[in-house]
Amino acid sequence: MKKIAWTLIVAGLLSASAWSAEPGASAYKLAQQHVLGGGGGWDYVTLDAPTHRLFIARDDRVMVVDANSGRLVQEIPGMKHVHGVALVSELHRAYASNGHGNDISVIDLDTLKVLSHIPVSGKDPDAIIYEPATRYVLAMNGDSNNVSTIDPVKNRELATIALDGNPEFATSDGQGNVYVNIEDKGELAHIDIKAGKVLHTWPLAPCEGPTGLALDSANKRLFSVCANGWMIVTDATDGHQVAKIAVGKEPDAATYDSQTHTVFSSSREGVLNVIHQDSADKYTKLADVPTMKSARTMALDTAADKIYLVGAKVAQKGKPVRGFTLLVVAGH
Incomplete structure (x- = not known):
């Protein structure tokens, strides 16, 4: 990186009372x-809200911490310069991006054990998110300027989506639209994940x-x-x-x-x-x-x-x- 969860809320018109004027x-x-x-x-911090656990990427391991007490619950070893963790609650799985391994560690959320590794064709998978509309895990590959789309059920990379620069963090609207910062270009890319292509690239100057x-x-x-x-x-x-x-x-x-x-x-x-x-x-x-x-x-x-x-x-x-x-x- 160089993860955070967003909350999907009901779309619609906001009344004036919904905003604090002062x-x-x-x-x-x-x-x-x-x-x-x-x-x-260290890198990204990810909260698993239902269990009140924090997943902290710590280079060669993932630290799991009780958010309420601040107590270290467990460390998950075997990582290779891990950057971040994406949670897929319905599968009881977490997916950790290994920048130096060019793969994704699959973690059982119940046992906190590594089950397997998913190789990706991109280099230095960094930021990682779950996209609920397609049910894909997406890894931003920092050194190959692309995004890996991963099927967590089939446990494999399906494809990559080319970008015009170095991807940083990404977020999804829950409907198949994914947005990712392009760090070296000062841009923001809009990706249609269902179509597997970039729709727009927008400037962020003076960023x-x-x-x-x-x-x-x-x-x-x-x-x-x-x-x-x-x-x-x-x-x-x-x-x-x-x-x-x-x-x-x-x-x-x-x-x-x-x-x-x-x-x-x-x-x-x-x-x-x-x-x-x-x-x-x-x-x-x-x-x-x-x-x-x-x-x-x-x-x-x-x-x-x-x-x-x-x-x-x-x-x-x-x-x-x-x-x-x-x-x-x-x-x-």
Whole structure:
């Protein structure tokens, strides 16, 4: 990466009362810190909401943590520079992308054991998501500029979809439309997964290095966060830019809470930006919540109104990771 779950809500017209015309001061604050420890870098954080478990990609393993207590439940070994985990609840399976293995580890969600590996033809599978309309698992291949479509029932790669640059995080509207940030081009691609082709590629200027991506399904708004400190809001119907908001530099995740109309961006600078969606095209910065330097990835729990981030006290390039920590930011 350089995962987050979106919530599909009923589409329709929003009444004026659905929006907070005058959002108050943010009530989000750093509420808890749980030192997990262990060596190695990390990437995406994925929440399995029904079981309250967090899956944290930690290079050669996946850490499984109880989100309520911050307790390490188990570590799943055998990964090869793992980037992220996609959950397929109906199959009781998780799919972990191995960047250095060019394959996907299949994990049993009941036993937390690796069942098998699915080779992909792309190089460096990074961000990984589940697309419910097609029931495919999608891996963004960072070094081959394409997307692998994987059938989790047949346990194999079906095809690849070519992109014009390096794919970063992706999100789905649940109807077969998938959107993916193109990191090296500063673009956003719209893919029809059922047809297996790119429909549009939209510019994100002044964005440089788009990474995290979130979707407001009801209002068809996409939120791309960028290395140079911008959040770009894009209309998912035609690709036109509707807003840009300053955020922390070097973010790696964005997420959207459809219940509170709040957008979040987490950055390596150690700040969680909290932004209120006043309307589909208007946004107000509520707060910059201090977290921890390097805490650039996160997962949102809408039911608990909590954001889970991970970072380390020592995380400089070339130095061993020390003090790896789960941080919990709580809302109202």
